[in-house]
Amino acid sequence: MIVKTFNKEKRDCKTIELVCDLSITGGGTAGVCAAITAARKGIKVVLIQDRPVLGGNASSEVRLWILGATSHMGNNNRWSREGGVMDEILVENLYRNPEGNAVVFDTVLLDKVLNEENITLLLNTCVYDVNKSSDTKIESIKAFNSQNSTEYVVKAPLFCDASGDGIVAFKAGASFRMGAEPKEEFGELFAPDKSYGELLGHSMYFYSKNTDKPVKFKAPEFALKDIKQIPRYKAIGKDDKGCRFWWFEYGGRHDTIHDTEHIKYELWKVIYGVWDYIKNSGEFEDVDNMTLEWVGTIPGKRESRRFEGLYMMKQQDVIEQQEFDDAIAHGGWAIDLHPADGIYSKLSACTQWHSKGVYHIPYRSFVSKDIDNLFLAGRIISATHVAFGSTRVMATTGLCAQAVGMAAALCTEKSMKPADILENGEIKNLQNELNIVGQSIPNIPIKTSTNLISEANVQASSTLEISEIPFDGNWFSLNISAAQLLPFKANQSYNFKMLVKADGATELKVQLRTSEKSKNYAPEVILESKTFKLEQGEQYITVEFSNGTPNDQYAFVTFLSNDKVSLKTSNKRYSGVLSVFNGVNKAVSNNGKQVPPANIGVDEFEFWTPHRRPEGQNIAMKIYPAIQSFKSDNIGNGYVRPWGEVNAWVADLNDENPTLKVEWDETKTISEIKLFLDPDYDHPMESTLMGHPEEVVPFCVRNYTIKDLDGNVLHVEKGNYQTINTFKPNESLNLKGFTIEFVHPSKDVPAAIFEILCQ
Structure with a gap:
């Protein structure tokens, strides 16, 4: 029993002081990926999250799906899913949670963080103040946990703000912006005017379900x-x-920080009004047994x-695919801006303009210009609206934040400030350390000098040569154009040589693109x-493309649409090879062709x-001559996914015991062997x-x-x-x-590996 008598002085809450190498504020995908990356490099991390779960907008509290450069498979960014810890999390979630249950995803993130002994996790803990030792240096931050009534003081030489609203950077006095820059400041032709709005709003979702008996719904008075x-x-x-209602958006005309509670009430008004409309308007059939299962809070x-x-990223960096010497990640989501009036706007709910491929994101955009x-990290990085x-x-913020975690580890090891990484070649070390853990920075391979495999002779028991993609699949109707x-x-x-079927006499156009x-x-x-x-019926056609491509690169054997024609397909799948279609994906403003208005700085x-x-x-x-891009020579080239070329060794499916043999001229001391396998980087996950059709992607080697x-x-x-x-x-x-002895993933998919790293 505890009895405390009256105290005329104010009481203080319990206070705990924590000392670490890196303090991270914000436990969304960015904060989680930064924390795990740093912790695995051996530095002590305190990860502070003001919510009861990790994941931010991806958590069960909000339930937005994680996406990035793959863009729902709705753009031309092939094999572009984010790597490293971000990939590891999504692959783990696919295995545990292919149906996409947001509550289960919470456990995937929590497991990943709790498994790292170098991370101290503080949930339900809100950072509210900053102490500085000088004008340009943070000494500590203060936070409070309302659940255990405890105050925390976290001291560190390095801080990362991944909080979304930037509470640490704001309190520290760092320069910031809210709203859209004018066209003239950076020459951005797509910069919106005030009538469109300068801020994107907030969204809230709901889930419904069917029950076994009628359920009534009486709307609350505040409902729309x-x-x-x-x-x-x-x-x-x-x-x-869920997030199919991403367009339930509001708040772009408000202060999206200080007016958040007002915005929340307006979104509740919308949600309960919409449900009232669904249940009680008479406009929908078979809704009597439906009930609300969950509404965001x-x-x-x-x-x-x-x-x-x-450095501040701008429109041209995205659309023109600007390359940076200090690139630490790639992006690929469209430039996706929304009208400020959100759900109440008569304009399209979003305007998405894609680049032709992925683009570099520079390290400088993650280093405060004011606070040493x-x-x-996250959505607060240095970029224009x-x-x-x-x-x-x-997925992009998670990938980028891995660079922050790795940079913090390098800074800790060498007693550097974040900006010092830009000097004396340290950025090259950062890039290489990131690529070793799967970052896949475009055009920057793993250094051969850091991989003993580059000194070895690598021989394979067999190598895939595609002289035939077997004719053992279904027929595909060319009601849309298709390409291999x-x-x-x-x-x-x-x-x-292809097998086609025609419903009647017609013509088929085939192009090499x-x-x-x-x-x-x-x-x-x-x-x-x-x-x-x-002619009508099944028949083979043979096409010869005599000139080829100007470089070693991917090309498209393209069949233009004709709804009288079908193509024979194959059940065989190979790493680095796929079919594509000139179809429509409304989810990402893909109508088969991007046709922007004139003078907005976007390509058609x-x-x-x-x-x-x-x-x-x-x-x-x-195919003659056979496609011969899958040799063991690819092992050691430093690329761990297709990038311009396949970059993988792939075995022949007829090889019952596919084996790689690695041999050096002299004995080497090996502390680690790392294999980079194929998780199908084209799948958004x-x-x-x-929901997804598999727990394990079909290209991934499972047994070796x-x-x-x-x-x-x-x-x-x-x-x-x-x-x-x-x-x-x-x-x-x-x-x-x-030697590595592999087992083919299946009878239709040969064993493949992108890279072996020996250290």
């Missing part, structure tokens, strides 16, 4: 009474739920403060075009995108609601054995589903070489 106040009310579907924020770093020991329209999405995306050798002529930029996948350049006269081009499995089979064909050259087993892996597999023996091994 007139559904016609929502100009797009006819787009509301009774079976839609906090809004998902899109935009508030953006803080100024050493402050990193920026227009560029922010692309960089703000969660294949890696071509420069200036090589190719001959293709490629991209202006050799590492893009937008087939805007038509290299050759052939027309074939078809077609979209050629894959279909989600189990659809999207390769187009069956015989939306974290919630969407590592042996020394004498046949002694070093490691056996069974049931793998993750991208990066690390074998770290208890003691370093002295090896002249080793």
Whole structure:
């Protein structure tokens, strides 16, 4: 029993002081990825989250799916899903949670953080103040947990603000912006005017479900009474739920920080008014047994403060795919701006303009220009309002924040400030350390000098040569144009034989296309075009493209739409090879072709995108000469995904025991062997609601054995589903070489591996 008598002085809450190497405020995808990356490099991290769960907008409190450069497979960014910890989280969620349950996703994130002994996690803890040791240096931050009535003082040499609204940076006095820059400041032709609005609003969602008996609904008094106040009310579907209502948005005309509570009440008004409309208007059938299962209690924020770093990204960096010497990540989501009036706007709910491919994001945008020991992460990084329209999405922020975590580890190791990484070649070290853990910075491979595999002779028991994509699949109707995306050798002529079926006499046009930029996948350049006269029934056609491509690059064997024609497909799938279609994906403003208004600084081009499995089979064909891009020479080139070329060794499916043999001229001391496998970087893996057809992607090697050259087993892996597999023996091994014996993922998918890293 505790009895406390009256105290005329005020009482203080319990206070705990924590000292760490890196203090991170904000436990969304950015904060989580930064914390895990830093902790795995051995530094002590305190991760502070003001909510009861991790994930921010991806958590069960908001339930927005995680997306990034893959953009719902609705753009031309092939094999662009974010790597490293971000990939690891999404692959883990696919395995545990293919149905996309947001509550289960909470546990995936919590597991990842709790498994890192170097992370101290503070949930339900709100940072409210900052102490500075000088004008430009933070000494500590103060936070309060209302659940345990405890105050925390966190001291660190380095701080990262991933809080969304930028509470640490704001309190520290860092320069920031809210609203849209005028066109003139950065020459951004897409900068919106005030009539469109300068801020994106907040969103809230709801879930409904069917029960086994009628359920009535009496709307609360605050609910929206007139559904016609929502100009797009006819787009509301009774079976839609969760983030399919992303356009339930409000607040862009308000202060999106200080007016958040007002915005929340307005969104509740909308949600309960919409449900009243669904249940009681008589406009919907079969709703008697439906009930509300869940309504969000906090809004998902899109935009508030953006803080100024050493460089501010702008529209041209995104659209023109600007390359930076200090690139630490890639982006690829469209420039996605929304009218400030949100759900009450008569304008389109969003305006998305895509670049032709992925673009670099520079390290400088994550370093405060004012506070010496402050990193920026998440949606508050240094970008204009227009560029922010692309960089703000969660898979991108998670990928970028990994660079912050790694940079903090390097700063800790070498007693540097964040800006020091830009000097004396340290940015190259940061880029390499990131790529070693799967960052895949475009055009920047892992340094051969840091991988002993570069000194080894790598031999394979077999190598895939695609002389035929077997004719063992279904028929695909060419009611939309289709193409087979294949890696071509420069200036090589190719001959293709396809099986087609015509409903009657007609013509079929076949084209060879490629991209202006050799590492893009937008087939805007038509290299050759052939027309074939078809008779009714099944028949083979043979097309020869004599000129080939100007570079070693991907090209598209393209079949223009004709609803009288079908193509034979194949059940075989191969790493780095897929079919694409000139279809429509309304979810990301993809109508088959991007046709922007004049003078907004955006390109016009077609979209050629894959279909989600189990659809999207390769187009069956015989190919001469065979595609020979899958050799073991790819092992050691530093790329861990397709980038311009396949960059993978792929075994022949007829090889019953596919094996790689790695051998050095002299014995090497090996402390770690890391395998980079194929998690299908083209699959977006939306974290919630969407659902996916598999628990493990079909290209991923699940079973393999590592042996020394004498046949002694070093490691056996069974049931793998993750991208990066690390074998770290208890003691370093002295090896002249080793073999890896693989098992094909299935009878239709050969074993493949992008890279082996030996250190």
